Amino acid sequence: MDGLHIHGVHHAYGDTKVLQGISLTVPAGELVCLLGPSGCGKTTLLRLAAGLERLQAGSIAIDEKVVAGDGVKVLPEHRRVGYMFQDYALFPHLDVTDNIMFGLFRWSGEEAKARTAEVLRQVGLEQHAHKFPHTLSGGQQQRVALARAIAPKPRLVLLDEPFSGLDTNMRVRIREQTLNVLKEAGVATLMVTHDPEEAMYMADRIKGMGEGGNVLQSGRPTEIYYQPVDEYVARLFGPVNEIVTEARGREVKTPFGVVPARDYADGDRVKVLIRPESFSLSNAANGSNSRRVEVSASHLLGDSSLVEFRLADQLDDSENQLFKVQIPGNFDPLDHTRVWIGLAPEDAFVFAGD
């Protein structure tokens, strides 16, 4: 199968192990996203795939051909990999056109010019073709870097935190454009990020990475978001509400109703994790899994609102605990407004307690 195959890769800097037996596949035409905290070895993996770092253990193949491992070491310049660096690494002494042409030196002059014009159009920078990088805005530089990476029609594109240098508004626009360009190119793409929203927007599949430099879970965005395999993966997607309690009769009782205990036995300590956006909020009771609470604060976040309430409950540990609920639209309650909080049982994740 075409695309990138990484198998059993270990990597260490001195005594610091950054990758521990990571394996993954990026099929041609798919965009795979490595989601994990900084320092979990994501960038190292990209550098290994590009040949910029010497492989220590394991093997890497591109389009069925081993490029590193098993005694093979293909130099980076022969791998036909497009790499977009976090700092873009544009050549300051070359203008936009020459930056893009840099990788087209084996093409004929006419073809190279045509290809440069084509990618410039794709990223919408036709008017800036002869500007130098330092005169461009952050978003424009990002798009030059993308254009430069895809211009030589690589077999694989690697994106290292491609949107981290951009401000929020710009990020949303550039993200959309980048995705379109990559889909149009139909190339296997491996992207690393620590931003869950970015990962879910861009990726066909997400790999949740742990601190130990291994893949904890892999799946389509909906799978990994709605069915995290453990607490760590659940928390990769942002802060969660947490209730520590016990399983009883294949169920777990929470302030918001009963949720299935999965395979935890009676008396097992369990942790129930609920994303702020999993709660619903209404003015009337809505089924059995809902509860009346008094709102303690509400913050408008733009297109959504973050509502906070406290529960003084009979359940152990949850004394006066603060809960956060994120709901669409503006919610501007009076002080001490009382509302109903609802929870669909399948939106609560039950994992082993400490």
Place this chain on the structure above:
Amino acid sequence: MAVPEGLKDGWTISTAIICALAVTPVAAVVYLALTPEPGDDIWSHLVSTVLPDYIITTVGLMIGVGIGTVLIGVSAAWLVTMCRFPGRRIFEWAMLLPMAMPAYVIAYVYTDILEYAGPVQGMLREMFGWQTGRDYWFPEIRSLGGAISMMTLVLYPYVYLLSRAAFLEQSIGVLEASRVLGRGPWHGFFTVALPLARPGIVIGLSLVLMETLNDFGTVDFFAVNTFSLGIFDVWMNMSNVSGAAQLATVLLLFVALLVLSERYARRKQRFHNTSSKYQALPGLRLRGKLGLLAMTICALPVLLGFVLPTWILIEYAVQYFDPLLASEIAGYAWNSIKLSLLAGGLAVVVAIVIAYSVRIRGGQVLTSLSRLASLGYAVPGAVLAVGVMNVLGPLDNSIDAYSRETFGISTGLIFSGTIAAVTFGYLVRFLALSLGTVEAGLGKITPNMDGAARSLGHGALSTMRRVHMPLMRTSVLTAVMLVFVDCMKELPMTTILRPFNFQTLATFVHQYASDEQLGEAALAALSIVGVGILPVILLSYAIARSRPGHGQVMARPRQKNKMSKGSR
């Protein structure tokens, strides 16, 4: 990353060899001092006779020059960065001009006009009807005080540059906070700005004091008994190498102290840079008398340190112009240029080797080696001269002995007293200049740029040619120029290590001016000053480009390498 695997160990080995070579002269001095020839051991004699005088004079010189340069440098830097007064824009760069003037040149000029037979005293005698020197008091220029004044006038720009940079780097917020808290601007200067700038001032001051210890021409001419002069005296006049080496070792202790205090100041300085963006400084408007005072404070050092001596030299050069002499001087100039270009070129090649091996190989060992290799900038020329002579002499002798034994041919002295010896001395002393500049240039090429070039299909050599060479060109040329200019001005090492009967501009000027023939030497002296202007122009250009508030990188002084060396 841009270099084939096989070369990697070659890089490391070359760096190790270069560092070993750079350290040998200093090692030789210390070795000689610790193992004197039985008949040559005059240490106890030195201690009981001249050593106290050398120490007192040297310390006195350092204190005087230190106070003078800090007073002028800091106040000018403060006025130029924080205040607005007529001519401020010009003074911003003009304050640097005296840097082009070697201390020995200014010393000859001022001696010429201020001595008994000079125009100033002559005019005073005429005005007041004095007959002899006994009728009035006039300061003796050829004295410790004179040497302090001369060096202060040409060395203050170091303090000026570094304190200016320090003032610019300060977030204006802290000064505004001081104002809002009800303090006046002057209180803010002494309680906020000055303490924050202290590390920068200390670095500038250490550079000044290193130059002070290095000076030979001025103290020789003024007969001020500093260590540098003492080393020459014991070595040349008493023909006692061990004694000279012992004095040189004591001088090295002074230098070590300076280097350590500079490093210490840098360590602190790092924590002070809270914001990397320069805000537009508001500028305290000085009007009327205050403005005039500010102008005077800035104008005096420039007038006395550059404009007046240059003007006098031009007068003399015109007055004493003689085609025969001019063609003779052209020959010496050509000698200077050859020698300085050779040293500049070599220094840059060596710097490139070191900088790339640190980049490719990295690691603590190579980094320390590269730092060691650039320590020569702190070692006074007189000390290095002793070291170089005593490394090359024995080397020549052993080559000669070996060759006579095996081939029956005497090779004589191969290195000693040749251009190779001078060049070696220059290299050791000025390597820091080229290394710092090359490293700064290389630092602008991020490792990711290498990575980008490689993944775009370019091999190591192509990356070198298409990315590194164009990006490094300016730094390399700058490095050559910096070393070139300093070699043109260098006096103590050139005097001792040059081939017999080989004159350079500097040695010619020193010889003629010492014989009270400044008129004949003026043209040559003016040429040295002219060459010295080059880096000043470069710096001024950088300063003009980096207007506060435009987020540009601050200009670094000539010794930017010295600075960047210690900052890591």
